[in-house]
Amino acid sequence: MNPLRELKIGLTTLAMRSVVRGLALTGDPVATVLGRRALADPYPHYERIRARGEVSRHVIGLYLTAGHGTGKAVLRDPRFGVEPAVDHGGVDWNREPGDEYRLVHPMEQSILTMNPPGHTRLRHLVSPWFTPSALREFTPQVHRIVEEALDAVSARARFDLVAEFAARVPIQVISALFDIPAADQVRFARWGSVLTGTLDGIRTMAERRAVHRTVSEMTEFLTDLLARRRTGAGTDMISKLARSELGESSQGVRELVALIGLLLVAGFETTINVIGSGALRLMRDTELRTALLDEPELAAPIVEEIMRLEPPVQFTLRKALEPVTVAGQDLAEGAMLVVLIAGANRDPSAFPDPTRFDPLRANVRDHLAFSSGVHYCLGAGLARITAAAALRGLFQRMPGLGQAGPARYKQTRNIRGCSTIPVQHTGTRISLGG
Numbered sequence: 001m002n003p004l005r006e007l008k009i010g011l012t013t014l015a016m017r018s019v020v021r022g023l024a025l026t027g028d029p030v031a032t033v034l035g036r037r038a039l040a041d042p043y044p045h046y047e048r049i050r051a052r053g054e055v056s057r058h059v060i061g062l063y064l065t066a067g068h069g070t071g072k073a074v075l076r077d078p079r080f081g082v083e084p085a086v087d088h089g090g091v092d093w094n095r096e097p098g099d100e101y102r103l104v105h106p107m108e109q110s111i112l113t114m115n116p117p118g119h120t121r122l123r124h125l126v127s128p129w130f131t132p133s134a135l136r137e138f139t140p141q142v143h144r145i146v147e148e149a150l151d152a153v154s155a156r157a158r159f160d161l162v163a164e165f166a167a168r169v170p171i172q173v174i175s176a177l178f179d180i181p182a183a184d185q186v187r188f189a190r191w192g193s194v195l196t197g198t199l200d201g202i203r204t205m206a207e208r209r210a211v212h213r214t215v216s217e218m219t220e221f222l223t224d225l226l227a228r229r230r231t232g233a234g235t236d237m238i239s240k241l242a243r244s245e246l247g248e249s250s251q252g253v254r255e256l257v258a259l260i261g262l263l264l265v266a267g268f269e270t271t272i273n274v275i276g277s278g279a280l281r282l283m284r285d286t287e288l289r290t291a292l293l294d295e296p297e298l299a300a301p302i303v304e305e306i307m308r309l310e311p312p313v314q315f316t317l318r319k320a321l322e323p324v325t326v327a328g329q330d331l332a333e334g335a336m337l338v339v340l341i342a343g344a345n346r347d348p349s350a351f352p353d354p355t356r357f358d359p360l361r362a363n364v365r366d367h368l369a370f371s372s373g374v375h376y377c378l379g380a381g382l383a384r385i386t387a388a389a390a391l392r393g394l395f396q397r398m399p400g401l402g403q404a405g406p407a408r409y410k411q412t413r414n415i416r417g418c419s420t421i422p423v424q425h426t427g428t429r430i431s432l433g434g
């Protein structure tokens, strides 16, 4: 990369970080959430942001909402849209001239950052694999994957619940959907953690280089995979997409690479965190665990409450595509509004006594953890099936599972979840907390 450009990006990042740090020192809740001090418990800061108004304008120019009704309305409002992170962050991932023709970033160039009608066309292409009937057919495979992961860990007295179970299951589920061999899964885990780590923004040159490397590797891997499957007779998702009309042109192949890359990363980086947060909750709450063991069908609403109280995606961003008034605030065209999903999910006007864990709430599925509107998570059904099967299976197989040390959280603000949860598997319950 041009050293002058590298220096300019480095200085811009440094300046932004200094502003955020300075504001955080004054107790500003937005800067606190953007900084690292709130990682242990960001939720009180979302409350403080909601207390400033249903929609508030922050000094750095962003609008925010932590209100459930407003957040949901914004996500469903066609006057709001999305745009690639690079266009509003002022920083990029080390793109070289010409990379725009060579590389495909699965988050920045996929449906996640596209508005209708382009978004609708591509989403329709993959939605057949996520319909209720397709998921019903796929569910036995999910159960088999969970059972095999449990076989591997249940023979051991101690293990890391995140690395050896919560991460393994969703990666294998998405690999099964793509019909990709287990040997590729270590790379997937690395790619996923690099890309989701940068959802907070890219802070260092080292991070930029890591993203560039990851995007290069993913583009090459997925382009080769599509080329190989195009000539075969496979009936898996990738083979069918490769043989579709898009597979015939290089632009079409780029669109497929972005779509499959997004499914790959979005498909496991989020579900891991629900399984981790859910297991933590169930290890600490004996009553809840007993209820799950007595009534295995409680797994589904338990997953919903985990998603509401510990959403793996804590916030998302929308851009006003035209002048719009939201909750009394006039937003100009181009204004950026942060929907604090994690704040909206604890809005007492939607969820009375919001911090109480209650899988029997009448509106238990009404959280915004899967977003809402046109970008509503395509994999929500699959994530629900996977997380419920994993949590139910885990405690049925190891009812005495307990923490063997403190859980640690990922150092990311947009994606929330544990990076490690040491556990012990004995006949009796052990809980060290932390």
Ligand code: HEM
Pocket (backbone or CB within 6 Å): 111, 112, 113, 123, 174, 262, 263, 266, 267, 268, 270, 271, 274, 311, 312, 313, 316, 317, 368, 369, 370, 371, 372, 374, 375, 376, 377, 378, 379, 380, 382, 383
């Ligand atoms: C618990 C697990 C999951 C959570 C919390 C989650 C969360 C989300 C959220 C919040 C969005 C929308 C972001 C926005 O509105 O800006 C989203 C979109 C998406 N998710 Fe998920 N997700 C999960 C699992 C999955 C799985 C398993 C897959 C696929 C196998 C998947 C695929 C997608 C795709 C393709 C989109 C883009 C949809 C669009 O833009 O139209 N997700 N997800």
